Amino acid sequence: MLAGALLGFLTGLAACESAVERQRVTLCRRAVPALAPTETDLAVLRAGAGPAPDTVRVDYRVGSRPRWALCRFNAGAELLGITTDQGHLNGAALYLLKRYYLDTPDAEASDPARADGAR
Known part of the structure; x- marks a missing residue:
């Protein structure tokens, strides 16, 4: 019975972690168009x-x-910072x-x- 409860807890924890990871990837990926020059051909290769x-890398x-x-x-x-190949985004x-x-x-x-x- 204890093993079943532990397995249920770990499964729930993994599901929460993957949901947080998906949110992080989505936020980081959505920031990319704002970081890229306007009117450019942009494609995500990996996220x-x-x-x-x-951390999440796009x-x-x-x-x-x-x-x-x-x-x-x-x-x-919660997004705390972004660094790109061009440098670090300042606080403002x-x-x-x-x-x-x-x-x-x-x-x-x-x-x-x-x-x-891309995902």
Whole structure:
């Protein structure tokens, strides 16, 4: 009985972790169009776990040029920072991105996964 309860707890924990991971990947991927030059051919090549805990890396292409973004999160899905191949987003830029873009219908409509099926 104890083993069954432990298995149920671990299964629930894994489901929560994957839900948080999906939220993180979605947020980081949705930030990419705001980071790329406007009116460019943008395609996500890969989006998934980053090299450190609580990070997500999105590899993408702008025209023929490969680019990347690394998003850092708290223990949940709150975006704490973004570093790209161009440098680190400062606090003001990150605040504006979160406050006025990421939670808008424009961010959802511009999500690169909508066009190319990346996850």
